[in-house]
Amino acid sequence: MNPILIEVPESFETDRLLIRMPRKGDGEAVHAAIEASLEELKPWMEFAHLDQTVDDVEVNLRQAIADFILRTNLRYLVFEKESGRFIASSGLQRINWSIPKFEIGYWAVTNETGKGYVTEAVEGLSRVAFSQLGAKRIEIRCDSDNHASRRVAEKAGFRLEAVLEQEGLRVDGGGTKDTCVFVRLT
Numbered sequence: 001m002n003p004i005l006i007e008v009p010e011s012f013e014t015d016r017l018l019i020r021m022p023r024k025g026d027g028e029a030v031h032a033a034i035e036a037s038l039e040e041l042k043p044w045m046e047f048a049h050l051d052q053t054v055d056d057v058e059v060n061l062r063q064a065i066a067d068f069i070l071r072t073n074l075r076y077l078v079f080e081k082e083s084g085r086f087i088a089s090s091g092l093q094r095i096n097w098s099i100p101k102f103e104i105g106y107w108a109v110t111n112e113t114g115k116g117y118v119t120e121a122v123e124g125l126s127r128v129a130f131s132q133l134g135a136k137r138i139e140i141r142c143d144s145d146n147h148a149s150r151r152v153a154e155k156a157g158f159r160l161e162a163v164l165e166q167e168g169l170r171v172d173g174g175g176t177k178d179t180c181v182f183v184r185l186t
Contacts, residue, residue: 003071003097009132010068014124017087017117018079021068026077027058029086037110044146045107046171071095074102078121087112090121092129094139101137102129106152113148122156126184136186143170144178158182 011020022030031054034041041048050056067073075091090106104125108118122140129135140158142149154160161183166176 003095004069006071006097006133008068008071008074009128012124012128013081014120016081017120017124018081019076019090019121019124020079022061022064022075022077024062024065025058026061027054030061030077030089031057033086033109037107040110040113041107043170043172044143044149049171071097076121076125078117080117085112087117088121090118090125092125092133099136100129100134101139102133102135103139103141104129105140106149116155119152119155122152126156130186138184140182142180142182144180150180150182153180153182156184158184 011018013019031052034048034052034057038048064073064075068075072095073091073093074095075089075093077086078088078090079085080087086109088106088108090104092102093105094103095101104122106118106122126138129138138158140149140153142153144150144163159182160180162181164179164181167179168177169175170177
């Protein structure tokens with residue numbers, strides 16, 4: 001089956017969160033969140049090293065909308081239901097529809113960390129991937145030094161499958177990094 005024909009929810013809810021695909025106009029809120037969180041994002045996220053404008057982020061989100069439609073990358077934005085505050089960006093990436101297999105990536109606004117929102121979003125994305133998209137395997141990959149990301153994976157029920165030693169370069173220019181691969185299977 002052509003992946004474009006696969007029904008993928010554009011939005012869904014968890015207990016506290018509204019999780020939805022990006023929309024035109026989301027660039028301003030996401031840009032503000034990135035700017036407010038730069039110091040915490042820089043060790044782990046390449047995009048945090050770019051000098052981005054609101055328009056740059058808006059262009060990136062519009063590309064994410066196109067990728068979502070093409071089913072090549074399913075980015076979601078995470079909002080607290082009660083207040084409507086933007087909390088995090090997450091999604092299903094590195095998709096292999098023939099298995100099907102997904103990787104979940106995420107980052108959170110600094111002042112929203114430590115509240116369990118990202119774990120809740122990862123659990124929600126996992127439910128969607130398994131129950132609606134037929135996932136056989138979901139991975140979370142993170143720098144072995146990113147203890148917050150590792151805790152999210154563990155709290156969301158993923159098990160550490162491997163540590164890939166000197167697998168890549170650190171985004172902050174600090175040499176090589178080891179990558180943890182966490183997994184959940186059906």
